[in-house]
Amino acid sequence: MIVADKKPLEEIIGYLKSHKSILILGCNECVTVCEAGGQKEVQVLASALRMNALKEGNNVKIDELTLERQCDHEYLEEIRDVIDQYDAVVSLACGVGVQFTAEQYPSVMIYPGVNTCFMGATEKRGLWTERCQGCGQCILATTGSVCPVARCAKRLFNGPCGGSTAGKCEINAEVDCAWQLIVDRLKALDKLDQYETLCPIKDWSTDRAGGPRKVVREDVQQ
Amino acid sequence: MSVKTPSKLEKILSEGHLAVTSECGPPRGSDPEAITKKAELIKDHVDAINITDNQTSVTRLCSLAACIRLKLMGLEPVLQMVTRDRNRIALQSDILGAASFDIHNILCLSGDHQSFGDCAQGQNVHDLDSMQLIQTVRHMRDEGKFLGGDEIKRPPQMFVGAAANPFADPFEIRVPRLAKKIAAGVEFIQTQCIYNLDKFEAWMQGVRDRGLHEKVYILAGLTPMKNVGMARYMKKRVPGMDVPDEIVERLAGTPKEKQAEEGIKICIESIERLKQVEGVAGFHIMAIEWEEKVPQIVESAGLYPRPKVD
Numbered sequence: 001m002i003v004a005d006k007k008p009l010e011e012i013i014g015y016l017k018s019h020k021s022i023l024i025l026g027c028n029e030c031v032t033v034c035e036a037g038g039q040k041e042v043q044v045l046a047s048a049l050r051m052n053a054l055k056e057g058n059n060v061k062i063d064e065l066t067l068e069r070q071c072d073h074e075y076l077e078e079i080r081d082v083i084d085q086y087d088a089v090v091s092l093a094c095g096v097g098v099q100f101t102a103e104q105y106p107s108v109m110i111y112p113g114v115n116t117c118f119m120g121a122t123e124k125r126g127l128w129t130e131r132c133q134g135c136g137q138c139i140l141a142t143t144g145s146v147c148p149v150a151r152c153a154k155r156l157f158n159g160p161c162g163g164s165t166a167g168k169c170e171i172n173a174e175v176d177c178a179w180q181l182i183v184d185r186l187k188a189l190d191k192l193d194q195y196e197t198l199c200p201i202k203d204w205s206t207d208r209a210g211g212p213r214k215v216v217r218e219d220v221q222q
Numbered sequence: 223m224s225v226k227t228p229s230k231l232e233k234i235l236s237e238g239h240l241a242v243t244s245e246c247g248p249p250r251g252s253d254p255e256a257i258t259k260k261a262e263l264i265k266d267h268v269d270a271i272n273i274t275d276n277q278t279s280v281t282r283l284c285s286l287a288a289c290i291r292l293k294l295m296g297l298e299p300v301l302q303m304v305t306r307d308r309n310r311i312a313l314q315s316d317i318l319g320a321a322s323f324d325i326h327n328i329l330c331l332s333g334d335h336q337s338f339g340d341c342a343q344g345q346n347v348h349d350l351d352s353m354q355l356i357q358t359v360r361h362m363r364d365e366g367k368f369l370g371g372d373e374i375k376r377p378p379q380m381f382v383g384a385a386a387n388p389f390a391d392p393f394e395i396r397v398p399r400l401a402k403k404i405a406a407g408v409e410f411i412q413t414q415c416i417y418n419l420d421k422f423e424a425w426m427q428g429v430r431d432r433g434l435h436e437k438v439y440i441l442a443g444l445t446p447m448k449n450v451g452m453a454r455y456m457k458k459r460v461p462g463m464d465v466p467d468e469i470v471e472r473l474a475g476t477p478k479e480k481q482a483e484e485g486i487k488i489c490i491e492s493i494e495r496l497k498q499v500e501g502v503a504g505f506h507i508m509a510i511e512w513e514e515k516v517p518q519i520v521e522s523a524g525l526y527p528r529p530k531v532d
Binding site: 167 | 351
């Protein structure tokens with residue numbers, strides 16, 4: 001899923017200074033799972049903003065709504081009838097949701113309420129870690145299903161570097177060395193001999209480097 | 223191994239001499255004397271001088287310009303190049319720039335992570351990794367072509383090196399990793415600073431078991447300790463560094479004013495022992511901001527005078 005983290009309240013208050021009617025718009029997907037932008041977080045943020053408005057003596061209308069998704073036209077249509085009541089929306093969806101909402105409603109200011117961080121997984125409640133950077137050309141078949149692009153701080157295709165110590169990365173003793181994980185896994189699979197296969201120079205044109213990407217599937221288009 | 227480039231370092235190694243290299247870190251400013259003075263201190267005692275490339279990710283005068291300074295002094299530079307800061311366009315371009323000054327040695331590295339340096343908020347590039355940079359230089363040299371396939375007019379003639387750290391984890395892939403670099407085309411290796419000689423010798427045993435010492439020249443890396451504080455720092459804070467307790471204790475047991483001398487002594491003793499290790503083709507002495515000690519180390523270790531080659 002896409003993992004996001006809450007933005008500091010002060011930052012959001014800063015965006016909203018000139019606005020009088022605000023919709024806090026949550027998303028029921030990834031950001032709900034990572035507890036950054038679901039219904040619960042919408043309530044908490046709305047309450048905090050109301051309290052702040054009260055404290056500052058501002059008369060501001062703050063409403064709450066959580067959509068099933070903000071990355072789908074279908075669900076964004078649900079606010080078409082009410083959007084004119086607001087001069088600002090704080091979207092607690094990921095950056096995709098913020099932009100897609102803005103594309104649908106060009107005359108309303110849409111602010112991000114979370115920092116979108118990465119594609120990752122829930123290790124346990126309150127701990128999410130990165131697994132994929134969407135490079136567009138998956139190489140997990142050759143790396144024991146551990147991704148060096150997402151998990152090595154230098155995205156080395158032929159690691160580990162000389163900084164790997166006791167299974168940890170040189171940048172931080174709390175970060176696993178991806179290449180230690182790869183070696184451990186290849187060993188468990190009895191495929192350590194694969195380690196010596198040189199990974200060729202990567203074609204990054206399917207990554208961010210190639211510009212904004214799209215997936216076109218004519219077979220499923222209507 | 224037959225000679226493939228005009229590199230003096232390659233020639234010395236191919237003739238079976240124990241090679242001696244050292245390195246100079248460029249300044250955090252543009253004063254060329256910071257390079258030339260360091261080089262003057264060591265030039266008669268080493269065969270080639272590495273210039274580090276923004277080591278520990280701290281921004282400095284560039285490796286290429288400093289190598290040109292050495293070249294203008296008639297010395298033999300080893301251009302260190304990390305993949306952290308440049309994509310494949312910039313790497314190939316700098317290789318050609320170096321080749322235009324007839325710089326004949328390159329050391330291909332991935333580089334320390336930028337979080338250690340003065341631009342921790344910067345991007346890292348790592349378009350290629352160190353092994354792929356080795357492949358790139360060999361491709362440019364041997365095929366005379368760019369990565370994109372076009373022909374290079376006057377291709378680089380570089381003796382291609384890389385680092386090896388026998389002390390990093392996981393130990394079991396440290397020999398296979400060297401084999402991988404050899405498969406990528408590396409021709410000489412400069413190792414991480416060796417303090418744990420037993421572990422280094424165990425690694426070299428693995429290297430010899432696979433005959434890798436006959437496919438690549440291995441220069442053993444050494445850094446003299448200035449004092450016990452440096453030993454403790456390297457033991458605890460420098461990733462991938464293996465400083466055994468005996469070294470720390472030996473320096474701690476030496477009076478403060480004699481610790482530098484003791485550090486030099488440890489370095490010389492290490493060289494003497496490593497000379498006996500089959501497959502060690504020379505020494506890379508990294509006297510960090512202590513270049514003036516290199517001549518003493520080289521002389522005391524019986525590595526002086528340096529061989530003359532054409």
